[in-house]
Amino acid sequence: MAKLVLFNKPFKVLSQFTSEGSDKSTLADHLSIPGIYAAGRLDYDSEGLLLLTDNGQLQHRIADPKHKLPKTYWVQVEGLPSESDLDLLRSGITLKDGPTKPAKVSIIAEPNIWQRNPPIRQRANIPTTWLEIIITEGRNRQVRRMTAAINYPTLRLVRAQIGDWLLADLQPGEYKEVEVADPPPNQASKNNGTKHPRNNKSRKSPAKHAYSKGTKFDKMRPTKSR
Numbered sequence: 001m002a003k004l005v006l007f008n009k010p011f012k013v014l015s016q017f018t019s020e021g022s023d024k025s026t027l028a029d030h031l032s033i034p035g036i037y038a039a040g041r042l043d044y045d046s047e048g049l050l051l052l053t054d055n056g057q058l059q060h061r062i063a064d065p066k067h068k069l070p071k072t073y074w075v076q077v078e079g080l081p082s083e084s085d086l087d088l089l090r091s092g093i094t095l096k097d098g099p100t101k102p103a104k105v106s107i108i109a110e111p112n113i114w115q116r117n118p119p120i121r122q123r124a125n126i127p128t129t130w131l132e133i134i135i136t137e138g139r140n141r142q143v144r145r146m147t148a149a150i151n152y153p154t155l156r157l158v159r160a161q162i163g164d165w166l167l168a169d170l171q172p173g174e175y176k177e178v179e180v181a182d183p184p185p186n187q188a189s190k191n192n193g194t195k196h197p198r199n200n201k202s203r204k205s206p207a208k209h210a211y212s213k214g215t216k217f218d219k220m221r222p223t224k225s226r
Contacts, residue, residue, distance in 0.1 A: 002055035
């Protein structure tokens with residue numbers, strides 16, 4: 001079994017264990033579990049779900065964009081985007097590093113989550129909107145660049161889900177450890193005409209059920225505005 005840690009990364013914490021000479025807060029300030037490393041990253045100024053594991057194969061399957069693991073973000077933007085604005089993201093929008101894949105985007109009610117410290121800098125008399133954005137890519141600051149491309153800058157970004165793993169009721173700095181079945185080996189042996197035995201076909205990953213329906217996450221999940 002592989003160890004998987006679900007961590008609610010606070011605002012202004014690096015997604016790594018070393019600061020590399022800076023005075024920025026790191027994962028080491030919150031986690032003391034030996035032998036784990038981040039499966040992917042979350043920007044310094046973003047919050048929410050970060051997965052860490054002690055298994056290299058699992059880390060690769062989570063972090064590598066080719067596996068198209070969906071990532072769900074709750075995004076507070078400045079202004080009131082229209083459906084036609086959001087359609088630009090749904091169809092894929094061109095950024096400086098090329099076009100994005102189509103995203104799933106909807107307007108939602110404000111999520112029932114913690115207050116950020118410090119709070120966002122909100123300009124007086126300018127409303128804000130919460131969006132749920134689901135992407136399968138992992139470019140640098142992609143969601144922020146996507147909303148900026150349609151002229152609605154991101155004020156706050158919280159990752160709520162990666163694949164089947166949910167943030168649930170974890171508060172900033174809190175984490176949960178789960179065990180999951182070891183992922184299958186690399187597909188390299190397919191080139192040799194061999195197949196891997198399906199020894200653990202009947203084994204279910206506890207992580208996929210760690211935050212299923214009926215948990216506090218259902219209370220946190222925002223409703224989609226109509």
